[in-house]
Amino acid sequence: MQTVTTNTLTDTISYKNIPIVTYKINYPSFTTTCNVKAAEAINAYYLRLAQNTRDYCRNVIFAQAAQDLEYIQGTRPFNAYTLDVIFQITYNSGCITSLYTDTYTYTGGAHGQTIRTSDTWDFSSGEKLRLTAFYPLTPSSLHQLQVSMESQIARRLKENPGTYFDDYKTLLHNTFRINNFYLEPGKLVIYFQQYDIAPYSTGLPEFYFPINI
Template identity: 45%
Template structure:
């Protein structure tokens, strides 16, 4: 099991005393008894991601916010504050494996902001990501297995709540499925799609649970 420490980069930036950009970027730091060099490699990844985003906020996004303020003042519109919020949640942390997802929310005006989710599952013995294929038997068509379960769950959800997914969802799940978009829980995998990929914004972040099936000492995903 890894020990996890939270770090945060944050600031509220102003133009002529008017707040126009606020960012809060959380990122994890890990220590481990498995391989600390591997943990340091993973830590560098998250820190670099966070600082790159902060640089983007302080430069490009801030300039966009300044232009927005000038436009709003010229047209007598109320000023808006751009917002960036990055948060993560650890969903699995046992032995030398840790899984988590990170949500990056950004608001730059309009009816609502947008969220991008990223999933990571790490092996702290070597500092590498564990792919979704590792949770299926060797040679299994895991992509078809996953989409079969996803489409079945969407059908059931539509029976209860019509309109919560696009009509051509089977085509969209096939086109938009990304092998990186998953995370691990103690009981199974959760695969997800980004906003608007398979469902309207009101549905939220579409997620689908694929339970583990115990096969002796081996654990893999069922329905394959």
């Protein structure tokens, strides 16, 4: 079993005495009763990701924000760029832990963008588990996944018309990514990114499949 602690890297960076970038990066740290060395390796993985994201904020996003501030030259209010990272543990039992991480970035405009990533870990070995560990990926099973997702969307559209693009069947096939999944108790969850198959207002579409874990 794993115990989870939340760590945070946060800062506000100014340019010409104006705060232009704010970031808050939450990332997990684990202790485990399964394999201490595996937990150490997984913790190092998340620390490295958090540090890389912090450096991206300090360099790339900061440079973009400073350029934007110089460009507007006081012609309009400047909205600080932001980056927020949160994670959610969705399954944690025995030596298996599954989670997703949402990274929200705002760099001007009407709204920001959220990118989701996910990981499912075996803390006995330290290995990241792939979808094939929980669901067989054959032409037949992939077709069944597609049909099930189409059916779930059809039901949702009856309740809320316009929440998916008209060509969602084609988009489901074209934007499916094998690593875009996480576990919940008794369920496999497959998700899509914003705009993959639905408008921004729909968020990140999720589809649910019963499995035995």
